[in-house]
Amino acid sequence: MIDLVKALDERIKLGWMISLARRKLVPVHRHSVWYYMGALLLFLFAIQAVTGAMLLFYYKPAAETARQSIAEIMVVVPYGWLVRSVHHWASNLMIVLAFVHFFSTLLVKAYRRPRELTWLTGMLLLLLVLFFGYSGYTLPYDERAFFAFNVGTDMAGAVPVAGTYVMEFLRGGDTVGTDTLNRFFAIHVGVLPLGLLAVIVAHVILVQLHGMSVPISVLKKAEAEKREIPGKPMFPHFLWHDAVNCLLLFGGLVTLATLIPSELGPEIDLLKPAPVGVKPDWFFLWVYQILKWMPTYVLSIEGEVAGIVGLIIAALVILFVPFFDRRAQRDERSPLFTALGWLSVMAFVVCSIIGYFS
């Protein structure tokens, strides 16, 4: 092994990287568990890339063939049901972990100076992961996908000023059809993976550059006790723990895929009316529920439009939280932003649950 490392160092100058990894310490404290989320997300992205590429061998992105090609993957292709189900569950777990990563970073205030850019790239990643989930949900082009296309693009259409243009761009015309499917396919397999990869690279470089953030409470406690926060070497100790987590996640993923394989809805029937209570996928249920609660008009503005504007404002506040939370920037406790963080967690969970059961 040492010979191999030496040989690689001679050819591609690996030494500085190993040397850096050996010196890099990961802080060990009661919140250290949140440090594992990033590696798990990276692992899920790799699984998505591999299984997605495998599905591309058989998927036929046209209105007439999309659903049938998925049925073929499930029934005819060897282990097709497994590959598709792993892809489906990995996307769901990726969204779950992305939200956990986002909320944990928000609550431990890991966005503090000098990590503002790490936070911004992370937020962009969350947005891309959500679009990934939504665009993938529509690709089977079954009944559920058709209504998801309509509801999703309608919501985009309600955005003030650019809404109509965005809706027409996404649909590839006035109505949902083959052009819409082609656009979502291009977005899902071309635009989003490239975008996600570029932002992941930036995010990982920034994380490596600044190291792991230590929560303010841990910093204050160590200061009061006049001791240093213990650290564990990134390489190989922390990486081995990451490897164990990834193996367990992979096992859990295949178990879910085997026990609950992904479904395929009925074919689209354009003559059939939209079923009562059409809902988006679980990760947009909170948005759906908030919009459902909106009155018809808010100060003479249409309720849906007002709701979407409100959500955009809330998202912008969260996006720029590192610049608003001045106390955290000075490594001081900021209870107001902690309360806002918990409020956003509660809003997400409660609205999603109510949306699911309503």
Place this chain on the structure above:
Amino acid sequence: MARLGICTIVLIVVMVTATLVFITGSSTYGQEVPAVKTITVEEVKSEGDQGAAVITAEQVDAARTMTPDRIYGLLSLWALIFLAIVLIRLQVQDDEKLYREGYYSKELE
């Protein structure tokens, strides 16, 4: 390190084999259905709401059903994962000993 190497190779071989089986699987869908298919009135009537779909919803449901093979496969995967975790645990113990001895603070020669 050798233990882990063997375990990694086994895992990679299993995954590559599964991938090859998947991507080299023949697509009978294209062979069974000609590019242009004439659908008779009887066919449309017999298919009902399903249209002229070659693979039915029942076939898809059947493909989603749990079989003994799938349970064995799942158990084998978990056995392999636990083996890998035990080997990693042993490796971590070795590494921690080396770390205490100051090996990881040395520069690469």
